[in-house]
Amino acid sequence: MAEPFLIGDAMTGGYGGADILHSCTIAVEKGEIAVIVGPNGAGKSTAMKAVFGMLKLREGAVRLEGEDITALSPQARVAKGMGFVPQTSNIFPSMSVEENLEMGAFIRRDDIRATMEQVYDLFPILRDKRAQAAGELSGGQRQQVAVGRALMTKPKVLMLDEPTAGVSPIVMDELFDRIIEISRTGISILMVEQNARQALEIADKGYVLVQGANRYTDTGQALLADPDVRKSFLGG
Amino acid sequence: MSARGPLLFALMGLALACVGLFQSWQLAITILNMSLISAIMALGVNMQWGYAGLFNVGVMGFTAVGGLAVVLVAQPPVPEAWAAGGAGALLGLLLGVATILAAIVVYQRLPKGRMRGLAVFAVLAVGYFITSAVFGPATQAIEAVNPASEGYLGGLGLPVVLAWPVGALFAAGVAWMVGKVSLGLRSDYLAIxxxxxxxxxxxxxxxxxxxxxxxxxxxxxxxxxxxxxxLQTAPWVQSLADSLGWDVQQTASVVSGLGYAGLFALVLGALIWLSERAWNSPWGRMMRAIRDNEVSARAMGKDVKQRHLAIFVLGSAVCGLAGAMMVSMDGQLTPGSYEPLRFTFLIWVMVIVGGSGNNWGAVLGGFVIWFLWVQVEPAGRWFMELVTSGMADGSDLKDHLLASASYMRLLTMGVALLLMLRFAPRGLIPER
Amino acid sequence: MDFLNALVSLSNFMLIPALAYGSQLALGALGITLVYSILRFAHFAHGDTMALGTAAVIGGTFALQSAGVNIAPLPTALLAVPFGVVAMVLYLLAADRLVYRYYRRVRAKPMIFVMASLGVMFVTNGITRLFMGVGETRFEDGERFVFSVREFRDFTGLAEGLALRNAQFITIVTALIVMVALFWFLNRTRAGKSMRAYSDNEDLALLSGINPERVVTITWVITAILLVLAGTLYGLDKGFRAFNYFQLLLPMFAAAILGGLGNPLGAIVGAYVVAFAEMGVTFAWRRVVSYMLPDGIEPSGMVQLLPVDYKFAVTFAILVIVLLFRPTGIFKGKVL
Known part of the structure; x- marks a missing residue:
């Protein structure tokens, strides 16, 4: 089997104390959507943070396009083409929407206007509110700013930590539509989701984690169809 | 306290003895007495910082309030001044307090809105004008009474030792007001x-x-x-002087100084005993729990603000007590001599150097730092003389450098604080 | 009733001095608020660093004067400001490298930073006094007045005079220029925006590739510029005395908190509120009031709400009111 685009391979580690992840593997192919689901405290966010380098691994490795990036800092991974949207405080609240996008592109030295236009095309509401302070926007709009900010570095892979936490179902559907749209442009998406059913519906690949280890791994559709998964994690 | 503490204290005693032997015993006693007072202030600050992590930058104010208490309690009253405006001054003060209370009542009773703001403002304005109409003439009349030696109301003429707890009480009152306003907000607000x-x-x-x-x-x-x-005229002092081979004047001042030292040591001892008991009590444990993790302490249902207020008031009271003791040692209140450098920042250096969170550490810090503060100046002058010895006499630079020797110790203290904070943040005698 | 003379008298004795004082405070409070929003601690060494910076400017001024260089009618000190700025940039950066950076690295509690800044303040204070002693130093030269009382009277024919001192005029103009430049920097430049981003959300700024050490360095440089200017203008206006600069700490903090800590616009507004309140409450209104009253009625006494000695009490009262009713300040500050 060919090496996936991005893979966190057999990751083991935690925040200093006991291990949270136990030989956990997460991977995403080019232009595909991979979703991590699982019960509370399963280590979903931890697994994603490990892939992004915010957690020191005791064992295992992270490879991007075949290159071992396990030792790199999160900032260095951004430069390598990874974008990350944290679950909370993921915007600069007192800065305008446009400035948020500019800050997202801070490491770029070239012209960023084209990328900014792409973001505005993706999230038209942000174009209207470009001069408004991001902290004054609604929850869904703020998530759009957060995703837009991460897109400004033109990442090859975008990582989203529970992007739909705390937004209404309508906004959630819209956000998922946008995420599909982003993946169609060739950007790989790795995302942690609380709303397992909806997330798996758009996922090319799904990872069900339990206690920091892989329990089920399959295509999104297959997991949705799997009676065990349905019973244990999707509420029947 | 391990062997380290007693050893350090013994060294400190040795240093003082050296001062006595090589400089003079009067100086040694003076240093000892101010060290004792500094130690008490450091104890007070240590309660706030070491027990609760509160940062008090106003030690000077609390010691000054304590000093005022000595005047108000121990000085004889001035009957002419009381006759001239005593009633007016007191009435004025009462009116001032009444104005503020009235404003608070109005604020609490009226519904929120512009009317309330206006009403509070009106109450304050009217109250201000009534108060100053009563207060101003009265105080002027008082100050006009025999201004060369009196010109003030005097005190109650009570025994001076009584002023010490009163000083503590005054400082506690001021601290309560400040704490009420600024505690419970960001921690640096209290400092400001x-x-x-x-x-x-x-x-x-x-x-x-x-x-x-x-x-x-x-x-x-x-x-x-x-x-x-x-004391010089007392026969036993004269015979003591003979047997020591000192002159009577020196003997008398050493004996008098030792008297103070005894009193101060008694107070310090009592305070240490109380602080140690408090530190080891459930209350002390709770305070440390709050200091180390405010969030979880709050989650456990502790009223953090109330606890902080209590310890802040207590610590400030101790500073006020020390301030009162200092004034009664000097026998004078000199408001012009109170400066933040000496009364606030030096105390802080004492606490940090000695060991924040450890009562004995704070006491040791008081001794060490006061000793250095007194002794660094001659050392600095000596150093400057050495540096300038090659220069021509009367040159501007030489004069300037010699004159500035006394500021060297500010620098030294600042550097000492920074070095301790960085490399030995737990101090000479660390918290257990 | 003579409205014009009342206004002139008020301007001469209160409005202009308060405007100048407010401008000096504003520059100082801006520095405090910037340090606060980036390094997240109350910079207690601010007043004394202002004093040291001014001392450096005074040294430069004397050197220039003895070399015969001047820019009359402007004071020579303005020419020496760059020297003071460079000295203070180096000083503050040295303080940061030697003291603060370590505590940043170990993520110390804010109180430890405050304590460290207290130590820095001590040292700074000592250095300033080594150079300047404790006495007052005047270093204003060049023209003293933009226009004097007599010139104003001759020109307008009014009974009341109005003078605009050079130092006041320079203060107000400089403060205005500096504020505009600062806002331009913060809102329009990459470095300025990265500072705001860092202040807004430190972690996200890191993720976006903003280098925190660089942001901190820029902050100290700007702070140095602000405080040298504030200190020099204050010294030109009122003479240099090290202790007065320490005492400016309280009004500067009050201004920054009143405006909302971490909010530059708030710091400016707060500074003017504090300055006008201090001057207004301790101002003897007698002359102004007597012009405003109908002829023949004179106010008794000075019509002064509080003696000048209590100007700190006014500042403190403002601080207390803010803390009681709106701890985040007029404009929402960063943190409670």
Missing amino acids: ATLGISEIVIAVLKFEGWMSRGVNNVTGIDRPVARPVD
Whole structure:
């Protein structure tokens, strides 16, 4: 089997104390959507943070396009083409929407206007509110700013930590539509989701984690169809 | 305390003994007495910082308030001044307090809105004009009474030792007001608020002549220990001088100084005993729990703000007590001499160097730092003389350098604080 | 009733001095608020660093004067400001490298930073006094007045005079220029925006590739510029005395908190509120009031709400009111 685009391979580690992840593997192919689901405290966010380098691994490795990036800092991974949207405080609240996008592109030295236009095309509401302070926007709009900010570095892979936490179902559907749209442009998406059913519906690949280890791994559709998964994690 | 503590204290005693042997015993006793007072202040600050992590930048203000208490308690009253405006001044003060209370009542009773703001403002304005109409003439009349030596109301003429707890009480009152306002907010707000209140206390002491004689100073305050002048004539002092081979004057001042040292040591001992008991009590454990993790302490249902207020008031009271003791040792209140450098920042250096969170550490810090503060100046002058020895006499640079030797110790203290904070943040005697 | 003379008298004795004082405070408070929003601690060494910076400017001024260089009618000190700025940039960066950076690295509690800044303040204070002593130093030269009382009276024919001192005029103009430049920097430049981003959300700024050490360095440089200017203008206006600069700490903090800590616009507004309140409450309104009253009625006394000695009490009262009713300040500050 060919090496996936991005893979966190057999990751083991935690925040200093006991291990949270136990030989956990997460991977995403080019232009595909991979979703991590699982019960509370399963280590979903931890697994994603490990892939992004915010957690020191005791064992295992992270490879991007075949290159071992396990030792790199999160900032260095951004430069390598990874974008990350944290679950909370993921915007600069007192800065305008446009400035948020500019800050997202801070490491770029070239012209960023084209990328900014792409973001505005993706999230038209942000174009209207470009001069408004991001902290004054609604929850869904703020998530759009957060995703837009991460897109400004033109990442090859975008990582989203529970992007739909705390937004209404309508906004959630819209956000998922946008995420599909982003993946169609060739950007790989790795995302942690609380709303397992909806997330798996758009996922090319799904990872069900339990206690920091892989329990089920399959295509999104297959997991949705799997009676065990349905019973244990999707509420029947 | 391990063997380290007693050893350090023994070294400190040795240093003082050296001062006695090689410089003079009077100097040694003076240093000892101020060290004892500094140690008490450091104990007070240590309660706030070491027990609760509260940052009090207004130690000067609390010691000054304590000093004022000595004047108000121990000085004889001035009947002419009381006749001239005593009633007016008191009435004025009461009116001032009544105005503020009225404003608070209005604020609480009226519904929120513009009307409430206007009403509060009106109450304050009317109250202000009534108060100043009563207060102003009265204080002027008081200050006009025999201004060269009196010009103030005097005190109650009570025994001077009584002023010490009163000083503590005064400081506690001021601390309660400051703490009420600024605790429970961001932690640096308390620091800024205490900085402000200490400026104001000094301003009041300096400019409210009817109360404290202001910059004219109150001198000749009754002392709890016989003065050297009186001791010189006592036969037992004379015979003591003979047997020591000292002159009578020196003997008398050493004996008088030792009297103070005894009193101060008694107070310090009692405070340490109380602090140690408190530290080891459930209350002390709770305070440390709050200091180390405010969030979880709050989650456990502790009223953090209330606890902080209590410890802040207590610590400030101790500072006020020390301030009162200092004034009764000097026998005078000199509002002009209160400066933040000496009374606030030096105390902080003491606590940090000694060991924050450890009562014995704070006491040791008081001794060490006061000793250095007194002794670094001659050392600095000696150093400057060495540096300038090659220069021509009378050159501007030489004069300037010699004159600035006394500022060297500020620098030294600052560097000491920074070095301790960085490399030995737990101090000479660390918290257990 | 003579409205014009009342206004002139008020301007001469209160409005202009308060405007100048407010401008000096504003520059100082801006520095405090910037340090606060980036390094997240109350910079207690601010007043004394202002004093040291001014001392450096005074040294430069004397050197220039003895070399015969001047820019009359402007004071020579303005020419020496760059020297003071460079000295203070180096000083503050040295303080940061030697003291603060370590505590940043170990993520110390804010109180430890405050304590460290207290130590820095001590040292700074000592250095300033080594150079300047404790006495007052005047270093204003060049023209003293933009226009004097007599010139104003001759020109307008009014009974009341109005003078605009050079130092006041320079203060107000400089403060205005500096504020505009600062806002331009913060809102329009990459470095300025990265500072705001860092202040807004430190972690996200890191993720976006903003280098925190660089942001901190820029902050100290700007702070140095602000405080040298504030200190020099204050010294030109009122003479240099090290202790007065320490005492400026309280009004500067009050201004920054009143405006909302971490909010530059708030710091400016707060500074003017504090300055006008201090001057207004301790101002003897007698002359102004007597012009405003009908002829023949004179106010008794000075019509002064509080003696000048209590100007700190006014500042403190403002601080207390803010803390009681709106701890986040007029404009929402960063943190409670």
